Amino acid sequence: MSKLRNKQRTSSWGMKLILEFLLLLFVLIVNIPFFWMISTSFKYAPEILAYPPKLFPSKLNFDGYKYIWTLVPFGRYFINTLFVSISIAVCKIILASFSAYAFAKIPFKGKNTVFFIFLGTMMIPMEVIIIPNYITLNLIGWLDTYWALIIPFIVGAFSIFLLRQFFMQIPRDLDDAAIIDGCGRTRYLFTIIYPLSKPALLTVGLYAFLASWNSFLWPLIVTNSDKMRVIQIALKALQDSWMIDWTSLTAASAIATVPIIILFFFVQKQFLEGIAITGLKG
Amino acid sequence: MLKRKQLDNLQGWLFIAPPLIIFSVFIFIPMLVALFISLQKWNLLSPMRFVGFANYSKMFSSGHFWNSVMVSLLYVAGTVPITILLGLIIAIMLNQGIRVVSFYRIMIYLPVITSMAAAAIVFQYLFEPNIGLFNHILSLFGLPPMQWLNDRHQALIAVIIVGIWKRVGYNAIILLAGLQAIPGYYYDAATIDGASRFQMVRKITIPLLSSVTFFVTVMQIIASLKVFTSIVIMTEGGPARGTDVLPYFLYKNAFQYHKMGYASAAAIFLFTIIFIFTILQFKFGEKKVHYQ
Numbered sequence: 001m002s003k004l005r006n007k008q009r010t011s012s013w014g015m016k017l018i019l020e021f022l023l024l025l026f027v028l029i030v031n032i033p034f035f036w037m038i039s040t041s042f043k044y045a046p047e048i049l050a051y052p053p054k055l056f057p058s059k060l061n062f063d064g065y066k067y068i069w070t071l072v073p074f075g076r077y078f079i080n081t082l083f084v085s086i087s088i089a090v091c092k093i094i095l096a097s098f099s100a101y102a103f104a105k106i107p108f109k110g111k112n113t114v115f116f117i118f119l120g121t122m123m124i125p126m127e128v129i130i131i132p133n134y135i136t137l138n139l140i141g142w143l144d145t146y147w148a149l150i151i152p153f154i155v156g157a158f159s160i161f162l163l164r165q166f167f168m169q170i171p172r173d174l175d176d177a178a179i180i181d182g183c184g185r186t187r188y189l190f191t192i193i194y195p196l197s198k199p200a201l202l203t204v205g206l207y208a209f210l211a212s213w214n215s216f217l218w219p220l221i222v223t224n225s226d227k228m229r230v231i232q233i234a235l236k237a238l239q240d241s242w243m244i245d246w247t248s249l250t251a252a253s254a255i256a257t258v259p260i261i262i263l264f265f266f267v268q269k270q271f272l273e274g275i276a277i278t279g280l281k282g
Numbered sequence: 283m284l285k286r287k288q289l290d291n292l293q294g295w296l297f298i299a300p301p302l303i304i305f306s307v308f309i310f311i312p313m314l315v316a317l318f319i320s321l322q323k324w325n326l327l328s329p330m331r332f333v334g335f336a337n338y339s340k341m342f343s344s345g346h347f348w349n350s351v352m353v354s355l356l357y358v359a360g361t362v363p364i365t366i367l368l369g370l371i372i373a374i375m376l377n378q379g380i381r382v383v384s385f386y387r388i389m390i391y392l393p394v395i396t397s398m399a400a401a402a403i404v405f406q407y408l409f410e411p412n413i414g415l416f417n418h419i420l421s422l423f424g425l426p427p428m429q430w431l432n433d434r435h436q437a438l439i440a441v442i443i444v445g446i447w448k449r450v451g452y453n454a455i456i457l458l459a460g461l462q463a464i465p466g467y468y469y470d471a472a473t474i475d476g477a478s479r480f481q482m483v484r485k486i487t488i489p490l491l492s493s494v495t496f497f498v499t500v501m502q503i504i505a506s507l508k509v510f511t512s513i514v515i516m517t518e519g520g521p522a523r524g525t526d527v528l529p530y531f532l533y534k535n536a537f538q539y540h541k542m543g544y545a546s547a548a549a550i551f552l553f554t555i556i557f558i559f560t561i562l563q564f565k566f567g568e569k570k571v572h573y574q
Contacts, residue, residue: 117305121309268391
């Protein structure tokens, strides 16, 4: 039977060649902006303004990278972004795993109601509640602080949901055995569940890190000083002040994207499988 | 000594306390506050003044507001069908047993993980009418140059292109997972019955993929309704409000004009639209297709 399936579902040799050609073409087109970003970031002004455009710089120009590191504190922005994103990822893993554990394994009163309410948070887009949140942060004096960038994002219904699904697959026998052995819940979570769910925890951390690194609207509204600036907002600020210095602008864009792309190459398996799961479980 | 049940209750609530607190402070209460502010006239400095539904009636009679609604709808209409169709085609192509699927999966996903701010800056340069690469590519095909971001209508097309570029990979990956979840014996049976390849796509693949396609479509509509970053970087809503999507309209009124009540009314409006789509997803998306 399976032989038959393989025969039918995989295409003929010639067909595959055509498919691969089309896919490769699509990949090339989709990746034009990345190529153009890197290429432009090394060009000198005359080649930037040349028409027709030159695909590659004839001489490498590092000024763009030098400017963003010296004329503006891009290093500071980078560290800010890294600090905020890592803090969010770590807090999210810890807090989400505690909640997910409670929802998956502890029979407490009101569990289903609360879980439903938690899921409900996913229906409310951040754009809609940005004004009240701005006012709240203003009231507690958190505007333009790391707190404002980090605290609202250290929990998320999606990560709780994802981990709960994963924890529920851990067999009951294991829970019972641990409880008979007198293992406390927190210890059980750290010593048994964590090692078993490394991929799921990593997935949650990665999503959180990426979402935070790329977030734009929130930091745009809650921060304004140079000291608290994150990379995405720095891009906007550079664009406002440097306008058409495409060498520096694309260099800054490269700094904002290349680390993420490198990270993605290392963890793409976790990442893409996580995406697929969320899509299918809806 | 606490009884088992009491301990369970205590621990359960303790474990979920942090998210409960943060959701309350940053999501649930703000939702109510947004409703409340939408009934006030307020510029952040002077005290709030209750005005009833005045913000809403002002909004619904404002040409700028309806322009934004229209622009948002056009953006949705421009991005959704193409991202879904293209995503579907790519997913089906990737599911034909070709080699190095993982390579293609990674490469088509790069735009999804890329920062929109950075991408938008690069696109701005690509769309440059005089020196941009895109107009050069058009000229290679003998096509006249476009004005892109300098023209009211073409600017919307430009941001739609960026929106499509950003999301096709995401839709393709989810649709591919949906395709892979269809059991092979359906195709086996069809093969025995002598079905053609095209018939199999039409009679097996498309019906069984319908729930995933529905999910991806609704998610795409919601994402398109929330488009913001590319607009801020590339057009700032212009030229002549040609790309003034609802989230940007909201942002401008709140954080540039400080019309908090008016902007909140717009926020509630945006929420209502997104909410309708979310409910649709919950209602019809629940009925999962059962493969076995």
